[in-house]
Amino acid sequence: MQHIVVLTGAGISAESGLKTFRDSGGLWEGHSIDEVASIEGWYRNREKVLDFYNKRREQASLATPNAAHIAITNLEKKFRVTIITQNVDDLHEKAGSQDVIHLHGLLKEARSENDPDLIIDIGGDPIHVGDLASDGSQLRPNIVWFGEPVPMIEVAANIVLKADIFIVIGTSLAVYPAAGLIHYTKEGIPKYIIDPNFPELTMGDDWTHIREGAAMGMPKLVDELLDN
Numbered sequence: 001m002q003h004i005v006v007l008t009g010a011g012i013s014a015e016s017g018l019k020t021f022r023d024s025g026g027l028w029e030g031h032s033i034d035e036v037a038s039i040e041g042w043y044r045n046r047e048k049v050l051d052f053y054n055k056r057r058e059q060a061s062l063a064t065p066n067a068a069h070i071a072i073t074n075l076e077k078k079f080r081v082t083i084i085t086q087n088v089d090d091l092h093e094k095a096g097s098q099d100v101i102h103l104h105g106l107l108k109e110a111r112s113e114n115d116p117d118l119i120i121d122i123g124g125d126p127i128h129v130g131d132l133a134s135d136g137s138q139l140r141p142n143i144v145w146f147g148e149p150v151p152m153i154e155v156a157a158n159i160v161l162k163a164d165i166f167i168v169i170g171t172s173l174a175v176y177p178a179a180g181l182i183h184y185t186k187e188g189i190p191k192y193i194i195d196p197n198f199p200e201l202t203m204g205d206d207w208t209h210i211r212e213g214a215a216m217g218m219p220k221l222v223d224e225l226l227d228n
């Protein structure tokens with residue numbers, strides 16, 4: 001059975017009503033990355049960081065998967081599918097995907113400030129200063145912030161190396177090390193990128209660009225792959 005690896009970014013969740021980061025009106029237009037999504041910002045003002053993620057967690061808990069998330073699950077009729085996502089929503093899981101690697105963490109999880117392995121599921125609930133983990137330390141979002149390591153990046157790179165087909169959906173490829181994953185594919189495999197505005201990178205002529213929104217573009221690509 002051929003193995004399809006899908007790398008997703010905020011763009012796949014845009015049509016589920018969740019803001020992207022770098023589009024006009026995106027999250028980084030209204031917030032400073034340094035203040036709300038970095039380890040330094042956390043030490044400077046925990047309240048501000050918790051508030052930013054509490055709002056996003058509530059929105060994500062109410063969001064539903066769109067046709068793109070569902071189309072990916074349909075691929076499992078004929079292929080082994082692994083999703084590597086930069087997204088912190090759980091829309092892939094809500095759509096029914098099981099093999100999902102979250103490079104940047106998950107909004108529905110909180111963790112001990114002192115022990116990254118002490119993780120609890122909090123659904124859409126808020127975290128406040130004074131909410132403690134079982135080790136007595138402050139609870140924080142189980143999100144990878146700028147300035148922190150990406151624990152799953154090696155696992156993800158090894159999976160991309162094994163891909164027989166590689167699909168990138170809805171990412172500006174602006175953030176490393178996630179963006180570097182596109183360079184781990186074997187020579188000559190089919191590679192697709194679905195994004196209405198192409199990322200800055202010149203992706204090279206060995207990519208098929210589908211210049212559409214994910215909810216339109218991915219179901220069409222899946223039909224094509226299932227028919228081949």
Ligand code: OAD
Binds near residue numbers: 010104144169
């Ligand atoms: P960006 O906001 O940087 O990029 C979103 C991409 O999705 C852009 O290329 C858009 O053109 C595209 N897009 C927008 N609407 C779309 C749609 N309907 N269908 C398909 N594509 C669409 O988001 P990411 O690349 O995911 O990390 O950002 C990467 C990381 O930067 C995030 O994981 C987050 C952020 O800072 C951390 O916070 C650590």
